[in-house]
Amino acid sequence: MKKISLRFIGALIAAFAILLHSGAVRAELRIDITSGKIEPLPIAVPALAGGAPNESQAGQDLAGVVSADLERSGLFRPLDPRSFIQNVSVADAQPQFGDWRQINAQALVTGSVKTQADGRLRVEFRLWDVFAEQQLTGYGYTTTQQNWRRIAHIIADEVYKRITGEEGYFDTRIVYVSESGPPEKRVKRLALMDQDSANNRFLTDGRALVLTPRFSPTAQEITYLSYANGTPRVYLFNIDTGQQEVVGDFPGMTFAPRFSPDGNRVVLSRAENGVSNLFSLDLRTRRPTRLTDSQAIDTSPSFSPDGSKIVFNSDRGGSQQLYVMSADGGGAKRISFGSGKYGTPVWSPRGDLVAFTKIDGSSFFIGVMRPDGSGERLLTRDFLVEGPTWAPNGRVLMYFRQSPSDSRGHGGSPHLYSIDLTGSNQREVTTPQDASDPAWSPLLR
Amino acid sequence: MSVATAEPGLIEEPVVRDTMPDGIAPRGMALSVALHLILGGLFIFGLPRLFAPPPPEDMPIAVELVTIAPETKATRPNPNPPRPDAKPEVPVADTPATKPEPEPPIPTPAPPPSAEAQPPTPEPPKPPEPKPAPPPLLLKPPEPKPEPPKPTEKAEAPRPKEKPEPPQQVAKNEAKAEQKKYDPSQFEALLKNLAPQPTAPSPDAPPQRPRVASARPSSQPRAPLGSQITASEVDLVRQQIARCWNVPAGARDAKDLVVEVRVNVDPDGTVRQATIVDQARLVSDPFFRAAAESARRAFFNPLCRPLHLPLEKYAFWKDLVVDFSPKDIL
Numbered sequence: 001m002k003k004i005s006l007r008f009i010g011a012l013i014a015a016f017a018i019l020l021h022s023g024a025v026r027a028e029l030r031i032d033i034t035s036g037k038i039e040p041l042p043i044a045v046p047a048l049a050g051g052a053p054n055e056s057q058a059g060q061d062l063a064g065v066v067s068a069d070l071e072r073s074g075l076f077r078p079l080d081p082r083s084f085i086q087n088v089s090v091a092d093a094q095p096q097f098g099d100w101r102q103i104n105a106q107a108l109v110t111g112s113v114k115t116q117a118d119g120r121l122r123v124e125f126r127l128w129d130v131f132a133e134q135q136l137t138g139y140g141y142t143t144t145q146q147n148w149r150r151i152a153h154i155i156a157d158e159v160y161k162r163i164t165g166e167e168g169y170f171d172t173r174i175v176y177v178s179e180s181g182p183p184e185k186r187v188k189r190l191a192l193m194d195q196d197s198a199n200n201r202f203l204t205d206g207r208a209l210v211l212t213p214r215f216s217p218t219a220q221e222i223t224y225l226s227y228a229n230g231t232p233r234v235y236l237f238n239i240d241t242g243q244q245e246v247v248g249d250f251p252g253m254t255f256a257p258r259f260s261p262d263g264n265r266v267v268l269s270r271a272e273n274g275v276s277n278l279f280s281l282d283l284r285t286r287r288p289t290r291l292t293d294s295q296a297i298d299t300s301p302s303f304s305p306d307g308s309k310i311v312f313n314s315d316r317g318g319s320q321q322l323y324v325m326s327a328d329g330g331g332a333k334r335i336s337f338g339s340g341k342y343g344t345p346v347w348s349p350r351g352d353l354v355a356f357t358k359i360d361g362s363s364f365f366i367g368v369m370r371p372d373g374s375g376e377r378l379l380t381r382d383f384l385v386e387g388p389t390w391a392p393n394g395r396v397l398m399y400f401r402q403s404p405s406d407s408r409g410h411g412g413s414p415h416l417y418s419i420d421l422t423g424s425n426q427r428e429v430t431t432p433q434d435a436s437d438p439a440w441s442p443l444l445r
Numbered sequence: 446m447s448v449a450t451a452e453p454g455l456i457e458e459p460v461v462r463d464t465m466p467d468g469i470a471p472r473g474m475a476l477s478v479a480l481h482l483i484l485g486g487l488f489i490f491g492l493p494r495l496f497a498p499p500p501p502e503d504m505p506i507a508v509e510l511v512t513i514a515p516e517t518k519a520t521r522p523n524p525n526p527p528r529p530d531a532k533p534e535v536p537v538a539d540t541p542a543t544k545p546e547p548e549p550p551i552p553t554p555a556p557p558p559s560a561e562a563q564p565p566t567p568e569p570p571k572p573p574e575p576k577p578a579p580p581p582l583l584l585k586p587p588e589p590k591p592e593p594p595k596p597t598e599k600a601e602a603p604r605p606k607e608k609p610e611p612p613q614q615v616a617k618n619e620a621k622a623e624q625k626k627y628d629p630s631q632f633e634a635l636l637k638n639l640a641p642q643p644t645a646p647s648p649d650a651p652p653q654r655p656r657v658a659s660a661r662p663s664s665q666p667r668a669p670l671g672s673q674i675t676a677s678e679v680d681l682v683r684q685q686i687a688r689c690w691n692v693p694a695g696a697r698d699a700k701d702l703v704v705e706v707r708v709n710v711d712p713d714g715t716v717r718q719a720t721i722v723d724q725a726r727l728v729s730d731p732f733f734r735a736a737a738e739s740a741r742r743a744f745f746n747p748l749c750r751p752l753h754l755p756l757e758k759y760a761f762w763k764d765l766v767v768d769f770s771p772k773d774i775l
Binding site for chain 2: 030031035036037038039101106132161163164165
């Protein structure tokens with residue numbers, strides 16, 4: 001009896017000991033972080049170092065453009081150069097990271113500008129992780145003096161790409177319809193500018209009304225709608241040569257053109273007997289192929305980036321909705337089921353979303369949904385917003401917005417805006433005149 | 446009388462009782478009582494340990510508490526000691542690392558007219574520096590920083606935190622050394638700093654340090670208590686890290702970008718090393734790399750240096766695994 005109880009107690013004690021000790025065997029401390037802050041990354045872009053005065057000036061201009069690009073993206077917060085402690089005069093030396101940490105810079109761009117013997121500019125830059133004290137990337141470029149803005153955009157793209165993991169979109173251009181004059185006698189011209197509004201120029205003289213310009217994936221050509229010969233027809237415009245030509249030998253009116261991802265075809269709408277159907281035209285053989293044959297208005301076709309599908313809008317079901325079909329026509333499936341009407345679908349260059357214009361009640365929206373119709377999100381709403389176009393990285397949308405004119409006839413003019421895919425960072429894109437129908441080019445390189 | 450007789454009777458009775466149980470009771474009872482006492486004692490002293498732990502998550506009980514502070518101070522080398530002066534090689538070494546990136550595409554980002562991007566590697570105009578053949582853009586010998594007090598600085602290397610200006614350096618070093626001795630008190634000081642911390646965007650290290658010293662005595666007795674990290678302590682540091690983490694929002698499939706970071710922390714709460722576990726994906730997936738680097742940057746954010754962790758439980762958190770998952774955010 002005594003022995004038993006003693007053993008029992010011994011076992012009890014042992015059990016306690018094991019229990020107490022078991023904690024020691026447990027795994028290392030693991031912490032799950034499922035929230036964070038969505039804030040622009042503080043980045044310092046001091047003037048690139050230059051020796052001669054013109055080089056210093058170029059270095060300052062370059063840094064300014066890089067800074068502005070990054071800032072406009074909404075993902076970066078360039079720090080005020082006046083807060084800089086370190087004067088980066090020696091661009092190639094390792095930065096004094098402490099100085100940059102002190103002003104809370106998390107990334108730093110340094111670089112240099114030199115004029116070569118042949119008069120061209122040699123620009124080099126490095127991107128640094130200030131906290132880790134590491135170089136993240138670095139490149140050198142050579143170009144003519146006049147071309148310096150492109151170098152700045154390319155540098156901004158590299159920075160963007162390294163920090164976000166996505167391709168940049170700064171070295172791109174926008175084609176749009178520039179509008180001027182009174183409403184009853186509106187002049188609409190094709191215009192082309194850098195994505196940061198610089199280097200604006202007009203492509204057409206304004207004698208003929210133009211609409212819906214679209215960039216070719218090769219960036220040298222634009223397809224658009226012009227009333228040049230009385231009838232609205234789809235044209236091609238070569239940016240380098242200025243040459244224009246009608247696309248396809250269609251009888252009657254053609255509109256809403258868009259290139260295929262390989263640039264070899266154009267899809268468009270053609271009006272026939274009160275309805276309109278979709279056609280595809282091979283630009284090499286000039287042979288048209290009918291894609292739809294409905295008794296409805298089928299229009300605004302846009303290819304998926306892999307070229308296998310086309311999204312378009314049609315009122316075949318009674319109201320204007322979005323449909324997806326295979327690229328050779330057939331198998332059309334409705335994807336939009338919300339209230340209101342949907343139009344101008346554009347497939348994202350990264351393939352995961354379709355942007356569209358939606359009209360519900362008296363409001364216009366720009367929104368996105370997945371190609372199967374799920375996950376509809378409305379990004380912006382206004383009296384009139386229309387015509388979304390994707391930045392080549394599929395991360396930013398540009399569109400035009402028009403406010404109602406007031407009682408005195410003021411306002412009411414269209415302007416370009418850009419917005420981040422997350423619905424944040426809506427910004428006006430400045431143009432010399434009123435502007436509508438923007439189309440984003442692919443990256444230029 | 447009756448009273449008198451009653452008294453003896455009363456006295457006797459207890460005597461009789463004592464002897465009655467004689468054979469069995471005296472020892473058995475004593476043993477039983479003793480064992481019950483032990484059991485009771487076990488419960489009393491054991492219970493708190495048994496039931497206090499539940500809140501903490503996965504905490505090992507480490508035994509080497511005492512030795513830790515000294516050893517980390519002295520022996521741990523700075524993982525990225527970029528500043529050992531007069532060592533241009535360090536920056537140089539950095540550059541080649543990025544060199545692989547000059548993927549073929551970029552070399553041609555040149556504008557059509559006349560721009561040609563040159564891959565960093567072939568950099569002829571670099572006569573002064575023979576060795577950095579690999580570094581792309583390194584034109585000049587990266588100049589060593591003119592920092593006079595090298596020796597002291599090196600001693601300080603393990604804490605890459607702030608870079609003291611040359612003049613104050615020595616003083617700071619001394620100050621730091623002192624504080625390290627008082628390590629146990631730092632947690633207290635940190636707790637005190639909690640309120641100001643979130644509001645102050647960049648609480649510099651210096652202001653905190655003095656408080657450490659002053660807080661020391663009061664914190665001393667507390668150190669031995671509670672050997673487990675509590676849930677609230679984990680929450681505290683979780684919130685702190687969350688504030689330091691710039692989420693890569695809007696990236697494609699961002700919700701799948703879960704980054705696991707292995708972190709070594711110094712006793713003062715500063716992260717010495719943060720290593721991304723999935724190195725393969727780091728190389729192959731630029732989205733993951735961006736997400737991973739954003740996660741790693743969190744530990745070097747001034748708001749997270751030091752981390753708010755109780756010094757007396759250093760053994761629990763000297764090695765952390767931190768999972769960053771944006772799925773709740775996007």
